[in-house]
Amino acid sequence: xxLHHKKVIPRRGFSYLSQDCYCINISEVSDSVxxxxxxxxxxxxxxxxxxxxxxxxxxxxxxHTPILSLEEEIAVxxxxxATDKAWSxxxxxxxxxxxxxVSSEPVEARDMSEYMKERGFxxxxxxxRSSAYRMLSAAMTFPLTLGYGVNKIFAKGGPLGGMAExxxxxxxxxxxxxxxxxxxxxxxxxxxxxxxxxxxxSGAISGGIDIGLMGPGLQQMKASPNNSITFHMHxxxxxxxxxxxxxxxRAYHIQEGQAFLHNHPEHMKLMLQADLFVLFNPGLGHPAxxxxxEDTIKLLCMSRKPVLCTAHSxxxxxxxxxxxxxxxxxxxxxxxxxxxxxxFLFEAHQNPFASAKRTYDDKEEEGAQIVTTNQYIHxxxxx
Numbered sequence: 001x002x003l004h005h006k007k008v009i010p011r012r013g014f015s016y017l018s019q020d021c022y023c024i025n026i027s028e029v030s031d032s033v034x035x036x037x038x039x040x041x042x043x044x045x046x047x048x049x050x051x052x053x054x055x056x057x058x059x060x061x062x063x064h065t066p067i068l069s070l071e072e073e074i075a076v077x078x079x080x081x082a083t084d085k086a087w088s089x090x091x092x093x094x095x096x097x098x099x100x101x102v103s104s105e106p107v108e109a110r111d112m113s114e115y116m117k118e119r120g121f122x123x124x125x126x127x128x129r130s131s132a133y134r135m136l137s138a139a140m141t142f143p144l145t146l147g148y149g150v151n152k153i154f155a156k157g158g159p160l161g162g163m164a165e166x167x168x169x170x171x172x173x174x175x176x177x178x179x180x181x182x183x184x185x186x187x188x189x190x191x192x193x194x195x196x197x198x199x200x201x202s203g204a205i206s207g208g209i210d211i212g213l214m215g216p217g218l219q220q221m222k223a224s225p226n227n228s229i230t231f232h233m234h235x236x237x238x239x240x241x242x243x244x245x246x247x248x249x250r251a252y253h254i255q256e257g258q259a260f261l262h263n264h265p266e267h268m269k270l271m272l273q274a275d276l277f278v279l280f281n282p283g284l285g286h287p288a289x290x291x292x293x294e295d296t297i298k299l300l301c302m303s304r305k306p307v308l309c310t311a312h313s314x315x316x317x318x319x320x321x322x323x324x325x326x327x328x329x330x331x332x333x334x335x336x337x338x339x340x341x342x343x344f345l346f347e348a349h350q351n352p353f354a355s356a357k358r359t360y361d362d363k364e365e366e367g368a369q370i371v372t373t374n375q376y377i378h379x380x381x382x383x
Contacts, residue, residue: 112137140191159345179279185213279307342382
């Protein structure tokens with residue numbers, strides 16, 4: 001068999017997948033070479049135009065997703081924040097924020113983008129890079145993250161799925177206590193209603209939901225001088241007979257609640273009443289905050305009730321988990337040997353309902369300076 005060599009000029013694309021990478025006369029080789037070339041052509045077609053991590057394989061040339069430096073990332077964030085502020089003052093913002101109020105149908109969605117689309121927030125859903133998407137996600141991340149956690153914990157088949165049936169038998173709402181509340185404590189009823197719509201399908205809150213908020217950083221509720229609001233899955237305007245139907249909810253500030261749980265005069269009563277504790281971006285392991293959290297975390301572990309916790313970055317999450325390990329190990333050593341001090345009802349992972357609005361905190365340590373609200377989520381309880 002004679003091989004006829006020729007000059008190889010690779011076509012655009014990948015030389016190792018190109019038909020021109022073979023420098024032989026096909027007519028004089030075995031069928032196996034023909035088959036190999038056929039497989040390579042199929043492979044080339046298969047990867048063209050597809051994304052793999054940070055790489056993209058287009059038809060003509062290889063492109064890399066640019067990796068920005070911290071300074072470049074901060075510049076992008078500042079530009080986005082300025083754009084969002086200007087957009088919020090336009091009629092388009094009012095239209096975008098009110099789009100979901102025209103429907104009251106429960107929604108089952110996998111992530112923020114799908115939720116917006118199903119709920120009718122079309123302006124935001126069309127472009128995840130838009131001001132509409134960033135601003136709406138920032139408002140809805142708290143109720144939707146809560147709904148996501150409730151579904152994973154209390155829905156049928158979840159780690160505490162039987163508890164939802166018990167609550168339903170008692171004909172009462174699911175009782176949630178948000179500890180260390182800050183920005184979420186000012187949300188109006190319009191946004192807390194999204195929690196009902198996002199988790200009603202699972203059956204976890206068929207009796208409604210009751211959300212108490214407390215913490216040193218409590219903020220005045222918008223449009224509610226007494227810091228207590230009610231919301232309905234099917235408000236009267238949808239029922240047609242001026243009657244509320246479906247699940248109801250309430251969000252309110254705990255009386256004398258501008259404190260950590262362990263400093264509240266009725267902390268034992270609050271612990272007994274709650275079915276679920278929630279810590280939104282608490283910064284448990286932050287050097288400036290960890291001392292204030294220690295006694296409250298010990299109380300939450302003693303309750304043996306689920307604690308839903310979020311973090312704004314990988315560094316924030318790692319600090320929180322290190323703090324939990326150190327604090328709970330100390331608690332066990334002082335009291336009694338309980339084996340593993342924490343049981344994780346679900347492990348930490350990226351939250352599909354995290355905010356898309358990023359901010360920058362120059363006081364944070366390296367790796368945690370870019371803040372994405374509720375970026376990570378996990379759930380644990382004391383054993």
